[in-house]
Amino acid sequence: MKNEIIFRMESPFRDTFRIQGFRFGEGEKSLALVGAMRGNEIQQQYICSQVINRLAALEKEGRLVPGHEILVVPSANPFSMNIEKRFWAMDNTDINRMFPGYDQGETTQRIAAALFEAIQGYTYGIQLASFYVPGDFVPHVRITRTGYEDTATAALFGLPFVCLYKPLPFDTTLLNYNWQIWNTKAFSLYSGGNDTVEGKDVADCVHTIFRFMHRRGLIDYTDYSSPDYNSRLLDEEELVSVRTPVSGILYKMKHACDVVKKGEVMASVIDPYYGQVLMEIQAPTNGIVFFAHNKSLVLQNTVVYKIA
Incomplete structure (x- = not known):
């Protein structure tokens, strides 16, 4: 495992803003996993931490398939999480609506640009996302319709639903949309909530990510403790x-x-x-x-x- 700083920004009043990335394996850029981009996505960051912990154990056991690199970014917005604010603390903008970013723009545009540069070029991209209204979901995979979406691969997560979403004009700045446009098979994973880290849905989401990596030939991993569904394809308009x-x-x-x-x-x-x-x-x-x-x-x- 390699821990590196993907982006750094000095602050006059607080500690330095940092986005950390954890790399596993070497070779083809196979999978990037992005966790919390909003300050209330505690569940999403927790899931990433569990993935990092388990990947580190598999690496020691020699169960990462050679020739593949996996990148995990647990949080892209630690400042907002520290003060329990959903969006960027200074101007209330949403990092997830700033992609592909602009390295000479506003703060959240620069953060998005640095993050996108780090996660671009991977075969598969997984975002642990949250919905714009408060609520609990059936765990599912959500894909933005771009013309490049891959629903067959999405079914390999083994979740109950694969949900297709028709983007509105302002949705073209989402990470999922831009990942697809730049040739990454992108999937937004909804684990069921934001705040809680306990419960079966959260544990199942961790297993789901490892099931997907195993089925894509990235790791040697078998676990039968979480349900494996034949995913139903669902259009959000339904x-x-x-x-x-x-x-x-x-x-x-x-x-x-x-x-x-x-x-x-x-x-x-x-x-x-x-x-x-x-x-x-x-x-x-x-x-x-x-x-x-x-x-x-x-x-x-x-x-x-x-x-x-």
Whole structure:
């Protein structure tokens, strides 16, 4: 294992800003894994730390396949994580919407440029991503439609869903999009949340990454402790959104991964003063809860569920 500084930036008021990279093996640039780019992506950084720990052990055991290089970047935004702020602390910009970056531009553009230069040219790219609204997901692989997407390879992760996303114009600055344009097979991995590091979904996500590396011939690794699914290909436009027409306190009966039937009560919205049920939210169709809002206070017209 080689630990190196990918990008460094001096700060007049704080410690030096650093992005660290951990390289394993030598040879063809085979896989790059990027963790937290936002300050609240603690789960994503934790998963990277577990990957680094396990790769180091496999390297000592001689179980890395020769001729391949693996790069892991656990965090691209430690400053924001230190102060518990989702976006860049100074101007609230999102590093994940700055790619491919500009090395003479604003701070987050420079960070994106340095990171992209380090992870460019790899055959496979995995980003541990988070959604723009708070919530819990069914663990899945998400791919931006660019014309270069590879859904067959995405199925090798063995997660329940491979979800295709049609990009809007401003999505062309996402890492996933730019990785594909620059000839890397890119996959965004959604492990289920942001804040928690405990639980089966997090452990399964670590195993999923190693399963993928094994199936791509990068490591010698076998583990049967996590489920291996025949992934269902899903277009994001197929997801059925369930909104609440009133504001109040959300009391959920159904959570991510739960099976629901049409007409079944999924949640109640409760009056925050009188404690009365303002309305019951019912499932509009049969399916699986793909996304569940995880904040207890909801505003009118909030998407509280997405059903596959």
